[in-house]
Amino acid sequence: MAAMAHATAKAGLPAIVLLTILAGIHPAAAVSGEPTLAARQADFREFVEDFTDNYAWLDRTEKPWLTWPERFAAAVAAAGTPESFAAVLEAALDELHDFHAEVRSHNPHRWLPVPTFADIWAEPAGHEARVIAVRRGSDAERAGVTPGDYVTHVGNEPLASAIAARLTGAVDGQDAPSRSWALLSLLAGRADEQRHFTVRDVHGHSRVVTLPLERRFDRAAGALAVQRLPGDIGLIRLNNSLGEQPTVAAFDQALAQLQGTAGLILDLRDVPSGGDSSVALGIMGRFVRAMLPYQHHRIPHYGQGDVERNWLELVAPRGPFTYEAPLVMLVDHWTGSMGEGMAVGLDAMQRAVVVGTPMAHLAGAVSDFHLTQTGMDVAFATEQLYHPNGTLRQSWLPPVLIAEPTTDTSDAVLARGLSELKRLLAPHSPSR
Secondary structure, three states, X not given: OOOEOOOOOOOOOOOEEEEEEOOOOOOOOOOOOOOOHHHHHHHHHHHHHHHHHHOOOOOOOOOHHHHHHHHOHHHHHHOOOHHHHHHHHHHHHHOOOOOOOEEXXXXXXXXXXXXXXXXXXXXXXXXXXXXEEEOOOOHHHHOOOOOOOEEEEEOOEEHHHHHHHHOOOOOOOOOHHHHHHHHHHHHHOEOOOOEEEEEEOOOOOEEEEEEOOOEEEEEEOOOEEEEEEOOOEEEEEEOOXXXXXXXXXXXXXXXXXXXXXXXXXXXXXXXXXXXOHHHHHHHHHHHOOOOEEEEEEEXXXXXXXXXXXXXXXXXXXXXXXXXXXXXXXXXXXXXXXXXXHHHHHHHHOOOOEEEEOOOOOOOOEEEEEEOOOOOOEEEEEEEEEEOOOOOEHHHOOOOXXXXXXXXXXXXXXXXXXXXXXXXXXXXXXOOO
């Protein structure tokens, strides 16, 4: 099953275009008419059954899904429109605190998925949150939000209260991962609302930041950007295009342009929406001469509670030539899902040095489930994914881990990536 999830070009790259994402529009087909009570009840039962039969993390300590039928019965009965029924499904999945679980609906008031729509990455700091990264080319960057700022309020509400309200009483929301989930969700916001934050800078000055309804991310035109850097170094930057099949042909063309370079940097810091395994395999296949394992899949409850299914997925060589010069891969918080799989894979095959900050931590490979009565589509992880060394993909960290910046907005990840590549190119450099 292909993993699905749902920073930008700099000086020297090809011409910049403005990519505007209309947050209220979703590719899922609209549901016609108002679903009947019987249809809603049938589909909620189907949703719970699909989940309890297939969720990849059924062994987690808290199991809110066991009481979904009773706790959400009244909400299902009251949800007379497709939008309100989608909101019920969303509320149930919210209890997982899992950004890899979502309703693929056109609910205009839905919380937007992270990291696809995230432009601020922050971590809780007491009753506030410290900004540790801002997405390049985003509304937040244009508004002057920088690492080292503190978010103190969401709208008029103190951040601590907003986090508490985003969590649910059905599960424990006091642990760090749950609070981080709530914080990032609040920073991404809802599809139909502007975002208003009170931000305090390193000098202690506070201001209200208003970010527009339409999310705009500046990036180079096309599936990817190609650049030749000083020292005969090639650079290929993916433009959130791992889910588009033409990306493979575009990558082949880019690699042909850079065939004779001394080394290559593959920049995956703008793939927040994840992508398709066939695209990732097509790209990785250009860097290996033999079939090699890149990730371990595990279905812990395969038909029976004590039966597992495990397998290693392999990368096969492809293309007119194998790029064999040293390779460095750049990652950050906007490296999501399939991008995380590529980082794990290139590291596992000892084909690249991975440089960057922690990634998006999206857990597992996602499958979509269609609810037949209402036409809703729900997605959640059905397979656990691991580095072949046994590390869960969402827990794996880049071997060359870059400290989160404090106030510095320069590109420390790219600078370290170039440094690592030069080290690999140096005479008598130790091989990996």
